[in-house]
Amino acid sequence: MLDFAILGLLMERPRHGYELRRALAELGFWKVSFGSLYPAIRRLEKREAIEATKMSGRRKAYQVTEGGQEVFDLLLQSDPDANETDRAFQVRLAFLRHLPPDRRIQVMDRRRRGLSTQLKTAREILVAARSATKNKDRYRIALMEHAMHSTEADIAWLDGLVAAERGVASTV
Amino acid sequence: MLDFAILGLLMERPRHGYELRRALAELGFWKVSFGSLYPAIRRLEKREAIEATKMSGRRKAYQVTEGGQEVFDLLLQSDPDANETDRAFQVRLAFLRHLPPDRRIQVMDRRRRGLSTQLKTAREILVAARSATKNKDRYRIALMEHAMHSTEADIAWLDGLVAAERGVASTV
DNA sequence: GACTGCTATATCGATTCGATATAGTTGGAA
DNA sequence: TTCCAACTATATCGAATCGATATAGCAGTC
Numbered sequence: 001m002l003d004f005a006i007l008g009l010l011m012e013r014p015r016h017g018y019e020l021r022r023a024l025a026e027l028g029f030w031k032v033s034f035g036s037l038y039p040a041i042r043r044l045e046k047r048e049a050i051e052a053t054k055m056s057g058r059r060k061a062y063q064v065t066e067g068g069q070e071v072f073d074l075l076l077q078s079d080p081d082a083n084e085t086d087r088a089f090q091v092r093l094a095f096l097r098h099l100p101p102d103r104r105i106q107v108m109d110r111r112r113r114g115l116s117t118q119l120k121t122a123r124e125i126l127v128a129a130r131s132a133t134k135n136k137d138r139y140r141i142a143l144m145e146h147a148m149h150s151t152e153a154d155i156a157w158l159d160g161l162v163a164a165e166r167g168v169a170s171t172v
Numbered sequence: 173m174l175d176f177a178i179l180g181l182l183m184e185r186p187r188h189g190y191e192l193r194r195a196l197a198e199l200g201f202w203k204v205s206f207g208s209l210y211p212a213i214r215r216l217e218k219r220e221a222i223e224a225t226k227m228s229g230r231r232k233a234y235q236v237t238e239g240g241q242e243v244f245d246l247l248l249q250s251d252p253d254a255n256e257t258d259r260a261f262q263v264r265l266a267f268l269r270h271l272p273p274d275r276r277i278q279v280m281d282r283r284r285r286g287l288s289t290q291l292k293t294a295r296e297i298l299v300a301a302r303s304a305t306k307n308k309d310r311y312r313i314a315l316m317e318h319a320m321h322s323t324e325a326d327i328a329w330l331d332g333l334v335a336a337e338r339g340v341a342s343t344v
Numbered sequence: 345g346a347c348t349g350c351t352a353t354a355t356c357g358a359t360t361c362g363a364t365a366t367a368g369t370t371g372g373a374a
Numbered sequence: 375t376t377c378c379a380a381c382t383a384t385a386t387c388g389a390a391t392c393g394a395t396a397t398a399g400c401a402g403t404c
Contacts, residue, residue, distance in 0.1 A: 147200040
Protein backbone atom coordinates (compact mmCIF):
# COMPACT_ATOMS: atom_id res chain seq x y z
CA MET A 1 0.00 0.00 0.00
CA LEU A 2 2.88 2.37 0.68
CA ASP A 3 4.20 1.67 -2.79
CA PHE A 4 0.76 2.35 -4.21
CA ALA A 5 0.49 5.64 -2.36
CA ILE A 6 3.94 6.76 -3.48
CA LEU A 7 3.20 5.91 -7.10
CA GLY A 8 -0.12 7.72 -6.96
CA LEU A 9 1.42 10.88 -5.56
CA LEU A 10 4.27 10.82 -8.06
CA MET A 11 1.81 10.46 -10.92
CA GLU A 12 0.54 13.94 -10.15
CA ARG A 13 4.01 15.44 -10.30
CA PRO A 14 7.61 14.56 -9.48
CA ARG A 15 8.60 14.97 -5.85
CA HIS A 16 11.61 14.18 -3.72
CA GLY A 17 11.54 11.88 -0.71
CA TYR A 18 10.95 14.43 2.00
CA GLU A 19 8.14 15.99 0.02
CA LEU A 20 6.53 12.58 -0.42
CA ARG A 21 6.51 12.13 3.32
CA ARG A 22 4.84 15.49 3.81
CA ALA A 23 2.30 14.77 1.07
CA LEU A 24 1.42 11.43 2.65
CA ALA A 25 0.88 13.08 6.01
CA GLU A 26 -1.21 15.88 4.49
CA LEU A 27 -3.55 13.45 2.87
CA GLY A 28 -4.28 12.41 6.41
CA PHE A 29 -2.64 9.07 5.95
CA TRP A 30 0.15 8.82 8.45
CA LYS A 31 3.65 10.11 9.09
CA VAL A 32 5.55 7.33 7.44
CA SER A 33 9.03 6.84 8.88
CA PHE A 34 12.10 7.30 6.72
CA GLY A 35 12.98 3.74 7.51
CA SER A 36 9.89 2.74 5.52
CA LEU A 37 9.93 5.47 2.92
CA TYR A 38 13.40 5.07 1.48
CA PRO A 39 13.29 1.27 1.23
CA ALA A 40 9.93 1.66 -0.52
CA ILE A 41 11.49 4.10 -3.00
CA ARG A 42 14.33 1.63 -3.60
CA ARG A 43 11.81 -1.15 -4.24
CA LEU A 44 10.00 0.94 -6.81
CA GLU A 45 13.27 1.92 -8.46
CA LYS A 46 14.31 -1.71 -8.66
CA ARG A 47 10.99 -2.55 -10.31
CA GLU A 48 11.67 0.35 -12.68
CA ALA A 49 8.36 1.89 -11.74
CA ILE A 50 9.99 5.21 -10.85
CA GLU A 51 13.27 6.92 -11.70
CA ALA A 52 15.30 9.67 -10.07
CA THR A 53 16.50 12.95 -11.54
CA LYS A 54 19.19 14.91 -9.73
CA MET A 55 18.29 18.33 -8.43
CA SER A 56 20.26 20.96 -6.59
CA GLY A 57 22.32 19.63 -3.69
CA ARG A 58 21.49 16.12 -2.56
CA ARG A 59 17.89 16.27 -3.68
CA LYS A 60 16.52 13.78 -6.11
CA ALA A 61 13.15 14.17 -7.76
CA TYR A 62 11.39 10.91 -8.50
CA GLN A 63 9.01 10.44 -11.39
CA VAL A 64 6.84 7.60 -12.60
CA THR A 65 8.02 5.64 -15.65
CA GLU A 66 5.78 4.08 -18.27
CA GLY A 67 6.11 0.75 -16.51
CA GLY A 68 5.18 2.53 -13.31
CA GLN A 69 1.87 3.59 -14.78
CA GLU A 70 1.04 -0.05 -15.34
CA VAL A 71 2.10 -1.01 -11.84
CA PHE A 72 -0.15 1.72 -10.49
CA ASP A 73 -3.10 0.49 -12.56
CA LEU A 74 -2.49 -3.04 -11.38
CA LEU A 75 -2.58 -1.98 -7.73
CA LEU A 76 -5.57 0.25 -8.37
CA GLN A 77 -7.58 -2.54 -9.97
CA SER A 78 -6.66 -5.12 -7.33
CA ASP A 79 -9.60 -6.34 -5.31
CA PRO A 80 -9.68 -4.88 -1.81
CA ASP A 81 -9.67 -7.81 0.57
CA ALA A 82 -12.48 -8.10 3.12
CA ASN A 83 -10.58 -7.02 6.19
CA GLU A 84 -8.09 -4.53 4.85
CA THR A 85 -6.62 -1.91 7.16
CA ASP A 86 -8.10 1.51 7.73
CA ARG A 87 -4.94 2.86 6.22
CA ALA A 88 -5.21 0.69 3.15
CA PHE A 89 -8.75 1.89 2.56
CA GLN A 90 -7.74 5.51 2.99
CA VAL A 91 -5.05 5.16 0.35
CA ARG A 92 -7.49 3.43 -1.95
CA LEU A 93 -9.98 6.25 -1.50
CA ALA A 94 -7.38 8.90 -2.23
CA PHE A 95 -6.95 7.46 -5.71
CA LEU A 96 -10.51 6.28 -6.20
CA ARG A 97 -11.18 8.87 -8.88
CA HIS A 98 -8.96 6.83 -11.21
CA LEU A 99 -11.61 4.09 -11.19
CA PRO A 100 -14.90 4.20 -13.11
CA PRO A 101 -17.93 5.16 -10.94
CA ASP A 102 -19.41 1.67 -10.68
CA ARG A 103 -16.11 0.27 -9.45
CA ARG A 104 -15.88 3.09 -6.94
CA ILE A 105 -19.19 2.15 -5.40
CA GLN A 106 -18.10 -1.47 -5.31
CA VAL A 107 -14.99 -0.57 -3.32
CA MET A 108 -16.92 1.56 -0.85
CA ASP A 109 -19.56 -1.07 -0.47
CA ARG A 110 -17.08 -3.75 0.39
CA ARG A 111 -15.61 -1.47 3.02
CA ARG A 112 -19.08 -0.83 4.39
CA ARG A 113 -19.72 -4.52 4.79
CA GLY A 114 -16.43 -4.92 6.63
CA LEU A 115 -17.29 -2.10 9.01
CA SER A 116 -20.78 -3.49 9.64
CA THR A 117 -19.35 -6.83 10.66
CA GLN A 118 -16.93 -5.09 12.98
CA LEU A 119 -19.76 -3.09 14.46
CA LYS A 120 -21.88 -6.13 15.12
CA THR A 121 -19.03 -7.88 16.91
CA ALA A 122 -18.24 -4.77 18.92
CA ARG A 123 -21.86 -4.46 20.00
CA GLU A 124 -21.98 -8.06 21.20
CA ILE A 125 -18.79 -7.67 23.16
CA LEU A 126 -20.04 -4.48 24.74
CA VAL A 127 -23.31 -6.06 25.82
CA ALA A 128 -21.43 -9.00 27.28
CA ALA A 129 -19.01 -6.70 29.09
CA ARG A 130 -21.83 -4.61 30.54
CA SER A 131 -23.84 -7.51 31.91
CA ALA A 132 -21.34 -10.24 32.78
CA THR A 133 -18.96 -8.30 34.95
CA LYS A 134 -21.16 -5.99 36.96
CA ASN A 135 -18.47 -3.48 37.64
CA LYS A 136 -16.24 -3.62 34.60
CA ASP A 137 -13.89 -0.69 34.43
CA ARG A 138 -15.49 2.61 33.47
CA TYR A 139 -12.67 3.57 31.10
CA ARG A 140 -12.86 0.31 29.25
CA ILE A 141 -16.58 0.59 28.72
CA ALA A 142 -16.04 4.14 27.49
CA LEU A 143 -13.31 2.89 25.18
CA MET A 144 -15.58 0.27 23.66
CA GLU A 145 -18.51 2.64 23.33
CA HIS A 146 -16.39 5.25 21.66
CA ALA A 147 -14.95 2.71 19.22
CA MET A 148 -18.52 1.70 18.37
CA HIS A 149 -19.66 5.24 17.79
CA SER A 150 -16.63 5.95 15.62
CA THR A 151 -17.43 2.95 13.47
CA GLU A 152 -21.05 4.07 13.18
CA ALA A 153 -19.87 7.51 12.10
CA ASP A 154 -17.57 5.94 9.53
CA ILE A 155 -20.43 3.95 8.07
CA ALA A 156 -22.70 7.00 7.88
CA TRP A 157 -19.93 8.91 6.18
CA LEU A 158 -19.42 6.12 3.66
CA ASP A 159 -23.14 6.09 2.93
CA GLY A 160 -22.93 9.79 2.19
CA LEU A 161 -20.06 9.25 -0.19
CA VAL A 162 -21.88 6.47 -2.01
CA ALA A 163 -25.04 8.58 -2.26
CA ALA A 164 -23.02 11.46 -3.69
CA GLU A 165 -21.42 9.14 -6.22
CA ARG A 166 -24.81 7.77 -7.28
CA GLY A 167 -26.18 11.30 -7.45
CA VAL A 168 -23.44 12.40 -9.81
CA ALA A 169 -23.86 9.24 -11.85
CA SER A 170 -27.60 9.71 -12.31
CA THR A 171 -27.33 13.35 -13.35
CA VAL A 172 -24.57 12.68 -15.89
CA MET B 173 3.05 -0.87 24.58
CA LEU B 174 2.24 -4.44 23.62
CA ASP B 175 4.24 -5.65 26.61
CA PHE B 176 2.32 -3.25 28.82
CA ALA B 177 -1.03 -4.45 27.49
CA ILE B 178 -0.08 -8.09 27.99
CA LEU B 179 1.07 -7.48 31.54
CA GLY B 180 -2.08 -5.54 32.33
CA LEU B 181 -4.33 -8.30 31.06
CA LEU B 182 -2.38 -11.00 32.86
CA MET B 183 -2.64 -9.07 36.10
CA GLU B 184 -6.37 -9.66 36.08
CA ARG B 185 -5.96 -13.39 35.69
CA PRO B 186 -3.67 -15.93 34.00
CA ARG B 187 -4.34 -16.53 30.32
CA HIS B 188 -2.70 -18.44 27.52
CA GLY B 189 -1.43 -16.83 24.32
CA TYR B 190 -4.48 -17.32 22.17
CA GLU B 191 -6.70 -15.94 24.89
CA LEU B 192 -4.47 -12.89 25.21
CA ARG B 193 -4.92 -12.20 21.54
CA ARG B 194 -8.67 -12.40 21.85
CA ALA B 195 -8.69 -10.20 24.94
CA LEU B 196 -6.60 -7.57 23.18
CA ALA B 197 -8.99 -7.53 20.25
CA GLU B 198 -12.03 -7.36 22.54
CA LEU B 199 -10.73 -4.32 24.32
CA GLY B 200 -10.97 -2.73 20.91
CA PHE B 201 -7.24 -2.52 20.55
CA TRP B 202 -6.23 -4.47 17.51
CA LYS B 203 -5.81 -8.04 16.30
CA VAL B 204 -2.18 -8.44 17.15
CA SER B 205 -0.43 -10.97 14.94
CA PHE B 206 1.10 -14.09 16.42
CA GLY B 207 4.38 -12.95 15.01
CA SER B 208 4.20 -10.05 17.47
CA LEU B 209 2.46 -11.77 20.33
CA TYR B 210 4.77 -14.71 20.93
CA PRO B 211 8.01 -12.72 20.70
CA ALA B 212 6.45 -10.27 23.17
CA ILE B 213 5.66 -13.13 25.55
CA ARG B 214 9.25 -14.37 25.18
CA ARG B 215 10.56 -10.89 26.00
CA LEU B 216 8.47 -10.74 29.15
CA GLU B 217 9.55 -14.22 30.16
CA LYS B 218 13.18 -13.28 29.68
CA ARG B 219 12.69 -10.23 31.89
CA GLU B 220 11.05 -12.58 34.39
CA ALA B 221 7.94 -10.42 34.40
CA ILE B 222 5.71 -13.40 33.62
CA GLU B 223 6.00 -17.15 33.95
CA ALA B 224 4.29 -20.08 32.28
CA THR B 225 2.37 -22.94 33.85
CA LYS B 226 1.60 -26.03 31.80
CA MET B 227 -2.02 -26.84 31.17
CA SER B 228 -3.72 -29.63 29.30
CA GLY B 229 -2.22 -30.35 25.90
CA ARG B 230 0.12 -27.74 24.52
CA ARG B 231 -1.49 -24.88 26.40
CA LYS B 232 0.52 -22.72 28.72
CA ALA B 233 -1.07 -20.24 31.08
CA TYR B 234 1.02 -17.19 31.77
CA GLN B 235 0.92 -15.27 35.01
CA VAL B 236 2.57 -12.12 36.29
CA THR B 237 5.45 -12.52 38.74
CA GLU B 238 6.30 -10.13 41.57
CA GLY B 239 8.91 -8.51 39.36
CA GLY B 240 6.26 -8.22 36.69
CA GLN B 241 4.08 -6.12 38.96
CA GLU B 242 6.92 -3.64 39.23
CA VAL B 243 7.48 -3.62 35.48
CA PHE B 244 3.78 -2.93 35.02
CA ASP B 245 3.88 -0.04 37.50
CA LEU B 246 6.93 1.37 35.77
CA LEU B 247 5.18 1.37 32.39
CA LEU B 248 1.99 2.71 33.96
CA GLN B 249 3.77 5.63 35.58
CA SER B 250 5.86 6.48 32.51
CA ASP B 251 5.05 9.86 31.02
CA PRO B 252 3.02 9.63 27.83
CA ASP B 253 5.03 11.36 25.15
CA ALA B 254 3.40 14.22 23.26
CA ASN B 255 2.73 12.45 19.99
CA GLU B 256 2.05 8.90 21.08
CA THR B 257 0.01 6.61 18.88
CA ASP B 258 -3.75 6.22 19.06
CA ARG B 259 -3.07 2.65 20.02
CA ALA B 260 -0.68 3.61 22.78
CA PHE B 261 -3.26 5.93 24.27
CA GLN B 262 -5.97 3.29 24.09
CA VAL B 263 -3.81 0.86 26.01
CA ARG B 264 -2.99 3.52 28.54
CA LEU B 265 -6.68 4.28 29.00
CA ALA B 266 -7.55 0.64 29.48
CA PHE B 267 -5.36 0.56 32.58
CA LEU B 268 -5.94 4.14 33.67
CA ARG B 269 -7.90 3.05 36.73
CA HIS B 270 -4.61 1.94 38.26
CA LEU B 271 -3.53 5.57 38.47
CA PRO B 272 -4.77 8.09 41.06
CA PRO B 273 -7.51 10.44 39.72
CA ASP B 274 -5.30 13.50 39.32
CA ARG B 275 -2.80 11.56 37.26
CA ARG B 276 -5.63 10.25 35.13
CA ILE B 277 -6.75 13.74 34.24
CA GLN B 278 -3.15 14.64 33.46
CA VAL B 279 -2.87 11.78 30.97
CA MET B 280 -6.14 12.65 29.26
CA ASP B 281 -5.23 16.31 29.16
CA ARG B 282 -1.97 15.63 27.42
CA ARG B 283 -3.78 13.55 24.87
CA ARG B 284 -6.24 16.36 24.36
CA ARG B 285 -3.49 18.83 23.66
CA GLY B 286 -1.98 16.46 21.11
CA LEU B 287 -5.31 16.06 19.34
CA SER B 288 -5.92 19.81 19.33
CA THR B 289 -2.60 20.40 17.61
CA GLN B 290 -3.44 17.73 15.06
CA LEU B 291 -6.81 19.32 14.47
CA LYS B 292 -5.35 22.75 13.92
CA THR B 293 -2.88 21.43 11.36
CA ALA B 294 -5.59 19.43 9.63
CA ARG B 295 -7.80 22.50 9.39
CA GLU B 296 -5.05 24.57 7.81
CA ILE B 297 -4.27 21.89 5.27
CA LEU B 298 -7.93 21.54 4.40
CA VAL B 299 -8.37 25.28 3.87
CA ALA B 300 -5.26 25.34 1.69
CA ALA B 301 -6.47 22.34 -0.31
CA ARG B 302 -9.90 23.86 -0.84
CA SER B 303 -8.68 27.21 -2.10
CA ALA B 304 -5.36 26.58 -3.83
CA THR B 305 -6.35 23.85 -6.22
CA LYS B 306 -9.83 24.82 -7.30
CA ASN B 307 -10.83 21.34 -8.28
CA LYS B 308 -8.99 19.11 -5.84
CA ASP B 309 -10.32 15.60 -5.82
CA ARG B 310 -13.70 15.14 -4.14
CA TYR B 311 -12.68 11.97 -2.34
CA ARG B 312 -9.57 13.55 -0.91
CA ILE B 313 -11.47 16.52 0.44
CA ALA B 314 -13.99 14.11 1.96
CA LEU B 315 -11.13 12.13 3.46
CA MET B 316 -9.64 15.20 5.09
CA GLU B 317 -12.99 16.45 6.34
CA HIS B 318 -13.84 13.10 7.83
CA ALA B 319 -10.47 12.88 9.56
CA MET B 320 -11.12 16.32 11.03
CA HIS B 321 -14.57 15.42 12.28
CA SER B 322 -13.27 12.23 13.81
CA THR B 323 -10.64 14.16 15.70
CA GLU B 324 -13.24 16.63 16.88
CA ALA B 325 -15.39 13.76 18.12
CA ASP B 326 -12.39 12.28 19.91
CA ILE B 327 -11.77 15.55 21.69
CA ALA B 328 -15.39 15.90 22.73
CA TRP B 329 -15.34 12.35 24.03
CA LEU B 330 -12.19 13.03 26.01
CA ASP B 331 -13.78 16.12 27.52
CA GLY B 332 -16.67 13.98 28.65
CA LEU B 333 -14.34 11.51 30.28
CA VAL B 334 -12.45 14.24 32.08
CA ALA B 335 -15.69 15.84 33.26
CA ALA B 336 -16.87 12.48 34.58
CA GLU B 337 -13.60 11.99 36.39
CA ARG B 338 -13.82 15.43 37.98
CA GLY B 339 -17.44 14.80 38.86
CA VAL B 340 -16.56 11.62 40.69
CA ALA B 341 -13.64 13.32 42.38
CA SER B 342 -15.74 16.21 43.67
CA THR B 343 -18.50 13.99 45.06
CA VAL B 344 -16.04 11.70 46.84
C1' DG C 345 -12.03 -44.69 12.98
C1' DA C 346 -11.45 -41.25 9.51
C1' DC C 347 -12.60 -36.56 8.43
C1' DT C 348 -13.45 -31.79 9.13
C1' DG C 349 -13.12 -27.69 11.67
C1' DC C 350 -11.54 -25.24 15.59
C1' DT C 351 -8.11 -24.09 19.10
C1' DA C 352 -3.43 -23.20 20.00
C1' DT C 353 1.64 -22.56 19.66
C1' DA C 354 5.29 -21.39 16.87
C1' DT C 355 8.34 -19.58 13.16
C1' DC C 356 9.75 -17.24 8.76
C1' DG C 357 10.76 -13.44 5.59
C1' DA C 358 9.41 -8.95 4.50
C1' DT C 359 8.00 -4.62 6.08
C1' DT C 360 7.79 -0.89 9.18
C1' DC C 361 9.16 1.83 12.95
C1' DG C 362 11.85 4.97 15.84
C1' DA C 363 16.23 6.67 16.54
C1' DT C 364 20.19 8.35 14.86
C1' DA C 365 23.98 9.83 11.57
C1' DT C 366 25.28 12.93 8.17
C1' DA C 367 25.33 16.76 5.15
C1' DG C 368 23.62 20.81 2.62
C1' DT C 369 21.19 25.32 3.07
C1' DT C 370 19.46 29.49 5.23
C1' DG C 371 19.39 33.36 8.12
C1' DG C 372 20.79 36.06 11.80
C1' DA C 373 23.98 37.77 15.37
C1' DA C 374 28.78 38.85 16.56
C1' DT D 375 32.79 38.13 6.97
C1' DT D 376 32.42 34.31 9.92
C1' DC D 377 30.25 31.58 13.10
C1' DC D 378 26.46 29.06 14.73
C1' DA D 379 21.78 27.48 15.20
C1' DA D 380 17.79 25.73 12.91
C1' DC D 381 15.85 23.56 9.24
C1' DT D 382 15.71 20.57 5.11
C1' DA D 383 16.92 16.24 3.22
C1' DT D 384 18.85 11.57 2.43
C1' DA D 385 20.19 7.48 4.46
C1' DT D 386 20.92 3.45 7.56
C1' DC D 387 20.51 0.43 11.73
C1' DG D 388 18.42 -2.71 15.05
C1' DA D 389 14.20 -3.94 17.00
C1' DA D 390 9.27 -4.64 16.61
C1' DT D 391 5.51 -5.97 13.84
C1' DC D 392 2.99 -8.10 10.25
C1' DG D 393 0.91 -11.62 7.33
C1' DA D 394 1.36 -16.16 5.96
C1' DT D 395 2.20 -20.59 6.93
C1' DA D 396 3.43 -25.00 9.48
C1' DT D 397 2.19 -28.05 12.92
C1' DA D 398 -0.39 -30.40 16.30
C1' DG D 399 -4.07 -31.43 19.71
C1' DC D 400 -8.93 -31.85 20.43
C1' DA D 401 -14.14 -32.09 19.51
C1' DG D 402 -17.77 -33.47 17.10
C1' DT D 403 -19.87 -36.26 13.50
C1' DC D 404 -20.93 -39.38 10.04
